[in-house]
Amino acid sequence: MSSTLSSRKLYTILLIACATGYFWIFYNYAYNPGYQEGVNTCIIKQVTSIPCPSCGTTRAVLTLFNLQLLESLYWNPIGLIIVGIMVFAPIWIAIDLILKKDSLYLFYGKIERFFRIRWVAIISIILILANWIWNIQKGL
Amino acid sequence: MEAQKVDMFIMTNAKYFESHQLPAIRDRLLEIDDSKWAIIQTLQFKDPTISLIVSLLGGQLGIDRFLIGDTGLGIGKLLTCGGLGIWAIVDWFLIMGATREKNVDKLRQVI
Numbered sequence: 001m002s003s004t005l006s007s008r009k010l011y012t013i014l015l016i017a018c019a020t021g022y023f024w025i026f027y028n029y030a031y032n033p034g035y036q037e038g039v040n041t042c043i044i045k046q047v048t049s050i051p052c053p054s055c056g057t058t059r060a061v062l063t064l065f066n067l068q069l070l071e072s073l074y075w076n077p078i079g080l081i082i083v084g085i086m087v088f089a090p091i092w093i094a095i096d097l098i099l100k101k102d103s104l105y106l107f108y109g110k111i112e113r114f115f116r117i118r119w120v121a122i123i124s125i126i127l128i129l130a131n132w133i134w135n136i137q138k139g140l
Numbered sequence: 141m142e143a144q145k146v147d148m149f150i151m152t153n154a155k156y157f158e159s160h161q162l163p164a165i166r167d168r169l170l171e172i173d174d175s176k177w178a179i180i181q182t183l184q185f186k187d188p189t190i191s192l193i194v195s196l197l198g199g200q201l202g203i204d205r206f207l208i209g210d211t212g213l214g215i216g217k218l219l220t221c222g223g224l225g226i227w228a229i230v231d232w233f234l235i236m237g238a239t240r241e242k243n244v245d246k247l248r249q250v251i
Contacts (some may be wrong), residue, residue, distance in 0.1 A: 005212075013213075017220070017223065020223075039220065041224040042200070042225060043225050043228060043229075057220070111215075114214045115215065
């Protein structure tokens with residue numbers, strides 16, 4: 001665990017990320033109901049016109065909130081992880097703040113150490129690359 | 141340690157640390173025992189310029205954060221398209237400072 005990233009800093013980053021995420025999802029839900037390609041924030045896609053590994057996540061999250069699981073997985077499986085973080089992180093942070101504990105911070109440290117194990121890292125990289133290839137093939 | 145050794149270390153490694161931390165590092169190095177000199181000399185620090193280059197090229201995929209050891213933040217950047225592209229741009233300006241902080245942490249673990 002890095003000592004520079006304090007629990008307060010981590011919670012602030014997570015809350016800002018979740019708030020931005022909810023705002024972004026709400027914006028797309030309200031102004032982009034057909035999941036057309038609206039505002040494009042991806043630098044890689046704008047520069048190279050090739051989608052990045054996490055392109056299509058907005059559409060995946062939107063379809064998942066509409067309970068269309070298969071379509072969500074088609075757009076991008078990363079959407080599932082994002083939805084999990086967006087739903088559980090604020091609740092977990094609230095519980096931590098009320099009980100004055102650091103359980104999410106400790107869990108984050110465990111996750112970091114888990115992904116530093118060699119075979120876990122290799123498998124994750126392969127999965128991300130496979131997802132990237134799939135994204136390019138889908139032409140998101 | 142001898143002032144001469146400490147000053148040599150500071151001179152050769154100053155670019156790896158935040159400038160405001162250098163006086164504290166120098167004082168601490170002067171206090172500690174000579175036996176740690178060998179360990180301190182073998183420490184390898186991350187170059188802030190390299191992490192800036194990586195951030196400019198692969199910041200969108202979080203590679204800069206993985207490089208300096210912030211695995212969790214790297215995953216966050218990777219999964220969110222570089223934080224909708226905003227975080228990736230913000231990190232162009234933060235990554236050099238973050239690298240120096242990591243280097244100071246590494247040195248602190250020894251001294």
